[in-house]
Amino acid sequence: xxxxxxxxxxxxxxxxxxxxxxxxxxxxxxxxxxxxxxxxxxxxxxxxxxxxxxxxxxxxxxxxxxxxxxxxxxxxxxxxxxxxxxxxxxxxxxxxxxxxxxxxxxxxxxxxxxxxxxxxxxxxxxxxxxxxxxxxxxxxxxxxxxxxxxxxxxxxxxxxxxxxxxxxxxxxxxxxxxxxxxxxxxxxxxxxxxxxxxxxxxxxxxxxxxxxxxxxxxxxxxxxxxxxxxxxxxxxxxxxxxxxxxxxxxxxxxxxxxxxxxxxxxxxxxxxxxxxxxxxxxxxxxxxxxxxxxxxxxxxxxxxxxxxxxxxxxxxxxxxxxxxxxxxxxxxxxxxxxxxxxxxxxxxxxxxxxxxxxxxxxxxxxxxxxxxxxxxxxxxxxxxxxxxxxxxxxxxxxxxxxxxxx
Numbered sequence: 001x002x003x004x005x006x007x008x009x010x011x012x013x014x015x016x017x018x019x020x021x022x023x024x025x026x027x028x029x030x031x032x033x034x035x036x037x038x039x040x041x042x043x044x045x046x047x048x049x050x051x052x053x054x055x056x057x058x059x060x061x062x063x064x065x066x067x068x069x070x071x072x073x074x075x076x077x078x079x080x081x082x083x084x085x086x087x088x089x090x091x092x093x094x095x096x097x098x099x100x101x102x103x104x105x106x107x108x109x110x111x112x113x114x115x116x117x118x119x120x121x122x123x124x125x126x127x128x129x130x131x132x133x134x135x136x137x138x139x140x141x142x143x144x145x146x147x148x149x150x151x152x153x154x155x156x157x158x159x160x161x162x163x164x165x166x167x168x169x170x171x172x173x174x175x176x177x178x179x180x181x182x183x184x185x186x187x188x189x190x191x192x193x194x195x196x197x198x199x200x201x202x203x204x205x206x207x208x209x210x211x212x213x214x215x216x217x218x219x220x221x222x223x224x225x226x227x228x229x230x231x232x233x234x235x236x237x238x239x240x241x242x243x244x245x246x247x248x249x250x251x252x253x254x255x256x257x258x259x260x261x262x263x264x265x266x267x268x269x270x271x272x273x274x275x276x277x278x279x280x281x282x283x284x285x286x287x288x289x290x291x292x293x294x295x296x297x298x299x300x301x302x303x304x305x306x307x308x309x310x311x312x313x314x315x316x317x318x319x320x321x322x323x324x325x326x327x328x329x330x331x332x333x334x335x336x337x338x339x340x341x342x343x344x345x346x347x348x349x350x351x352x353x354x355x356x357x358x359x360x361x362x363x364x365x366x367x368x369x370x371x372x373x374x375x376x377x378x379x380x381x382x383x384x385x386x387x388x389x390x391x392x393x394x395x396x397x398x399x400x401x402x403x404x405x406x
Contacts, residue, residue, distance in 0.1 A: 015111030026052030
């Protein structure tokens with residue numbers, strides 16, 4: 001008997017830090033009855049009121065490993081579909097992680113506070129998601145209970161968002177929903193509090209989403225931390241991208257060209273034989289190789305180029321940078337960070353083409369070949385504010401490591 005694969009919907013949630021993302025996701029999980037009873041009891045306060053945001057706290061195992069996971073992936077099944085939630089922090093410093101989540105997302109749920117309305121960060125997140133290929137956006141205007149379910153307020157916010165976001169020639173679908181994460185209005189069940197709203201619930205919009213075409217990519221493991229366990233064994237920590245990683249696999253430290261063998265893998269505090277795309281992992285290497293934060297491990301058979309310069313497409317997030325012919329600031333390319341000089345070469349509205357020169361060769365990829373090692377953010381050197389995002393379009397003066405055996 002042939003089993004038909006489940007339709008998989010990958011969605012991203014983002015918004016301002018106080019707009020209620022975690023509460024919305026928690027409420028959705030609660031209303032579709034996928035939260036275990038003991039978790040529900042643990043989330044109740046002394047008065048029996050549930051804190052729905054606690055249902056999204058699934059990162060304790062990774063924190064115990066010492067991994068800072070800035071995108072929390074959650075999975076659930078509902079009515080014949082499989083769903084992957086990418087829950088990104090609302091803090092600006094994690095904007096690169098939001099970009100990483102957008103690469104594979106089919107739809108972006110953009111949260112807006114019904115009291116405060118559209119803020120700059122709301123539009124920035126939306127434009128980043130669009131830059132990385134998302135074309136379906138669900139605008140969830142939250143906290144409608146706090147504005148007495150006012151239709152005029154909802155419509156003002158929707159109009160403001162569309163005016164700020166839909167300002168280029170890239171066609172996007174924007175569906176807007178009035179919701180209250182706390183009360184559950186229009187999250188999974190239609191609300192009697194919004195008789196003027198005749199659209200779908202959030203869950204219905206997600207269910208009806210058409211998945212994007214996704215392509216496989218070679219294995220990449222950008223190293224975020226290096227730690228030693230109680231036995232003195234060194235572990236390399238990061239988030240795996242691309243193909244699966246298995247104990248016994250041959251990998252290469254791209255910058256040094258040293259070849260090594262995977263001796264152990266830990267995922268969520270448990271030793272495993274295999275790890276997969278988007279999983280936070282700790283990896284033990286059998287040989288003594290030159291690996292540090294910012295290094296990249298790759299498959300020995302599909303390694304990455306190493307270079308000190310590349311051409312890129314850049315999306316500026318602040319208008320004051322749009323007319324400049326150069327930029328000096330900080331680049332963050334996977335976990336590598338340094339001061340750079342960016343020279344603007346041309347315009348591909350709304351993007352700028354640019355050349356970026358680094359102080360020394362590091363591992364990188366053409367964005368189309370391996371998105372996670374082919375995207376970067378640019379930050380103001382003085383206040384570390386994220387001012388631009390970019391994708392590598394062409395790599396210059398590059399070489400592939402020689403896969404030196406230990």
